Amino acid sequence: MNEDLKKTLLNPIFKGNPITVLVLGICSSLAVTVQLKGAFVMALSVIIVTGLSSFVVSLLRNSIPNRVRIIVQLVVVALMVILVDQVLKAYAYAIDKQLSVYIGLIITNCIVMGRIEAFALGNKPIPSLLDGLANGAGYGMILIIVAFFRELLGSGTLFGLRVLPASYVPNNLVILPPMALIILGCIVWVQRSIQKDLQEK
């Protein structure tokens, strides 16, 4: 059991990472990685939403009528997303504005529904919670890695603090969304050269 929990927690971080291996949630990872701060808050929001949604759906799993299960799941996910959005609007208004529509679009993030369908419906609440949190963390980790490079090279700062000398000319290409895709591609490349079994024949 302990071994299982460990696997539930660690698998989504690297071996089964939702972005680089399952290739889910690409859209938002391109949009919110210009600055570390935004990426960090987005990562945190997704972790909370995936964790809590999986937990709640797992609690309800034996009572959900099968014919409307997707709708019930959506209600739960939407509830969590709106709650997160409301809290951000109250306590991190500037970041909420910066993330704009993407917080609301967590509802459509395939990672959330994917984990509920694949894991939470067939497992107990606590493992489901951990699975959701871990998948959110896997997503968030990639987001932060991409944002690290984009903010460092695109603005010469990290978390808004200047780290590169003022003489550094910011690379505007890095700020544009295509660069996120290129960095993401590099991360997938690195991961697949470490983890050979992921390489397609």
Add this chain to the structure above:
Amino acid sequence: MNTNSNVYTIVYTTLIVVVAAAILSIAAMALKPKQQANIKAETISQMLTAAGFSSKEDLAKLGNDKVLAMYSQNIKTAFLIDAEGNKTGELETEVSGIELQDNLKLENKNIQNGNPSLPVYVFEKDGQDINVIPCYGAGLWGPIWGYLAFNADCTEILGAYFDHDSETPGLGAKIKDEPSFREQFKGKKLNFDNPDNPFDIVKGGAPADNLSAIDAITGATMTCNGLDAAIDTWAKAYMPFLQKKAAAAAGDDCCEDGCCEGHDHDHDHGHDHAHHHHDHEHNHQEG
């Protein structure tokens, strides 16, 4: 229990939705004061940015309280005007109870009805008045709004700030994100001779000699058209007020000393005769 029966399904989904709605209502009610304080500070930051007191980024770092204090320190007066440009009421500017007329959506409707209550915020910077007025309209995906700052006699735009609800990031969102777009407004003026279309945002580039037009943003035609319409609609609604200000300044050289700032005296008998405004003004003799 048969979880697939119709009755069960209906009861179950109803329950889930009611519970979710209850949780959301409680959360919305509990967080509302905090959210509204944020929105107020945000609105004030936009005005301060348009008027050139600070930049939006710097204001965001200050925090709500300091933004409110900065507004209170720099504002001279804030008041409401009607469709004829007559003052109808004051807005509180003391830091403890700052009042804003920020329901622009409602006022936009009232402008169409011909019965608006429009705000004018008069800031003071280096002894000069800066008049800030809002605009509001429809972008491509949702509402867009912003603030235009004019000089003391309302003949020149000193700055602008725009915001939007859901314009496309990288395209329409540039009205807010691209400082160079906003910079274009500096030194421009509204065309008072053409009240129906006092300002233009021109696709393909505005002619350099047109002081009432700026370049549109590539790839954001709908947003720019919406912003153009928003500025035109609101500028037209403010036109009587702006023209009165300009006429007062043109007929009165002492303007900079503050005699055309709308003392109560002006409002007693100045407004219906904008062109003869200076005849009624005591301070004219002194100037």
